[in-house]
Amino acid sequence: MVGSILPLELREAVVRRRGKRLLGPVDLTVGAKGFTIVMGPNGSGKTTLMRSLHGLQRLTEGEAVWAAGMEAVRKRQAYVFQQPVMMRRSVRDNLAYPLLLHGTKKAAARMAAEEWAARIDLTEALDRRATQLSGGERQKLALARALIREPELLFLDEPCANLDGRATRDIEALLKVEHERGTRIVMATHDMGQARRLATDIVFLLNGKIHETGPAEPFFAGPATPEAGAFLKGDIV
Amino acid sequence: MSEIWEGMKAAVWLIVTLDPELFDITLRSLQVTVTAVVIASAIGLPLGALLAIQRFRYRRATIAVLNALMGLPPVVVGLIVYLMLSRSGPFGVFGLLFTPTAMIIAQVIIITPLIASIAHQAIRDLWAEYHDLMISMNTTKGQRIRTLLWDGRRALMTASLAGFGRAIGEVGAIMIVGGNIDNATRVLTTAIALETGKGDFGLALGLGFVLIGLAIFVNLTIHWVGRTESEGRW
Numbered sequence A: 001m002v003g004s005i006l007p008l009e010l011r012e013a014v015v016r017r018r019g020k021r022l023l024g025p026v027d028l029t030v031g032a033k034g035f036t037i038v039m040g041p042n043g044s045g046k047t048t049l050m051r052s053l054h055g056l057q058r059l060t061e062g063e064a065v066w067a068a069g070m071e072a073v074r075k076r077q078a079y080v081f082q083q084p085v086m087m088r089r090s091v092r093d094n095l096a097y098p099l100l101l102h103g104t105k106k107a108a109a110r111m112a113a114e115e116w117a118a119r120i121d122l123t124e125a126l127d128r129r130a131t132q133l134s135g136g137e138r139q140k141l142a143l144a145r146a147l148i149r150e151p152e153l154l155f156l157d158e159p160c161a162n163l164d165g166r167a168t169r170d171i172e173a174l175l176k177v178e179h180e181r182g183t184r185i186v187m188a189t190h191d192m193g194q195a196r197r198l199a200t201d202i203v204f205l206l207n208g209k210i211h212e213t214g215p216a217e218p219f220f221a222g223p224a225t226p227e228a229g230a231f232l233k234g235d236i237v
Numbered sequence B: 001m002s003e004i005w006e007g008m009k010a011a012v013w014l015i016v017t018l019d020p021e022l023f024d025i026t027l028r029s030l031q032v033t034v035t036a037v038v039i040a041s042a043i044g045l046p047l048g049a050l051l052a053i054q055r056f057r058y059r060r061a062t063i064a065v066l067n068a069l070m071g072l073p074p075v076v077v078g079l080i081v082y083l084m085l086s087r088s089g090p091f092g093v094f095g096l097l098f099t100p101t102a103m104i105i106a107q108v109i110i111i112t113p114l115i116a117s118i119a120h121q122a123i124r125d126l127w128a129e130y131h132d133l134m135i136s137m138n139t140t141k142g143q144r145i146r147t148l149l150w151d152g153r154r155a156l157m158t159a160s161l162a163g164f165g166r167a168i169g170e171v172g173a174i175m176i177v178g179g180n181i182d183n184a185t186r187v188l189t190t191a192i193a194l195e196t197g198k199g200d201f202g203l204a205l206g207l208g209f210v211l212i213g214l215a216i217f218v219n220l221t222i223h224w225v226g227r228t229e230s231e232g233r234w
């Protein structure tokens, strides 16, 4: 096994758009192990932070430092967007796409696609166009498509936002398995129960800054800042 | 009134009996236009895709030129091609004036900008949709282009069909460069113009029906392609 791309370190990262500061300055280390949950009110910068970590968002200031070369870094991570992107192809071809990109043989890619479809309960939909799927089915498909190449680091932007209780439970189980297999996960969610069930670390954002961060247990037991406390109770911060 | 009625009857007769003259003219029309569409698509589709995803130096200028060319009156295109191909023109030595090749050249010039422009829009929209995903998946430029062309194939087909629709019904340019010569460069539109002038409404209407049929066929196909495309998008 080649060396890990982690830890990833964000140093004094700032993202500005048309003069407006959307994020930062932020210092954050994503260690080799763990399940980080990014929390915060709407517009606090969760998506911007995760896109910055992933490398999709150019930093206005500061830098992202990886433990490996950029070639490996770009290959070994995956991202599930808040609005899942459905390619105009069948569900099967959506799932196989990342594998085919990297030279997996067609037959093997199709087999893997079918296995993943079974895992997310979309076997029936394999030959349907992905653009016809429901919101929840889209999210499941996007998640499976991100996992199919077994990334070392996985970003999830509210992957359960449109899912019902059972589907959410299924996805959580799947994420737990992946996490135990060693996949490093960074995930934004609004679902407090889900955060408690999954998190090993918490990043709590407020107005584009990291307001509080650390291990999950003490955070949920008693957050250090009144804003995080209020947020956990469901108050407006 | 009775003249029109007689013309209609004659037209239907010509069509159901597969009149050789009508058949010839229709076939030549299709040959010229299909060839022009194939050539114009081979240029216009990749050009449109390139304009949509690649930032290069003269990109804006190219788009401006394309839009300007789209607005060119076909008659003017005909005139320019005529001057280029005429005996004393720069390409006179090839002796192409008044041949189907000249007509194809004129049609290619007329519809390439149209095809490129529609392809550009379609691929640009698709690229906006796919951008983050494809960057995130660490795709190469070649992979991006191939994916966009493949997933956008329906829209690209629409672009080519629109080019066909424009070319098959065009009369001004091909009249000038083709010369409407019997058995050589006479096509549906130029024949209709001629027969109408001569007062032979039977053949003119027969050819007109064929032309309308082709136009309806093309538009139905575009409509159908568009529907399968948008089906169940939301």
Ligand SMILES: Nc1ncnc2c1ncn2[C@@H]1O[C@H](COP(=O)(O)OP(=O)(O)OP(=O)(O)O)[C@@H](O)[C@H]1O
Residues within 6 Å of the ligand: A017, A022, A040, A041, A042, A043, A044, A045, A046, A047, A048, A049, A082
């Ligand atoms: N492309 C952009 N241009 C300008 N402002 C932007 C852009 N993208 C995001 N923003 C702004 O940046 C801020 C942070 O946005 P971000 O999407 O990171 O928030 P979020 O925490 O993910 O919110 P949500 O919970 O609604 O998903 C918001 O105020 C948003 O309006």
Ligand SMILES: [Mg+2]
Residues within 6 Å of the ligand: A046, A047, A048, A082, A157
């Ligand atoms: Mg967000």
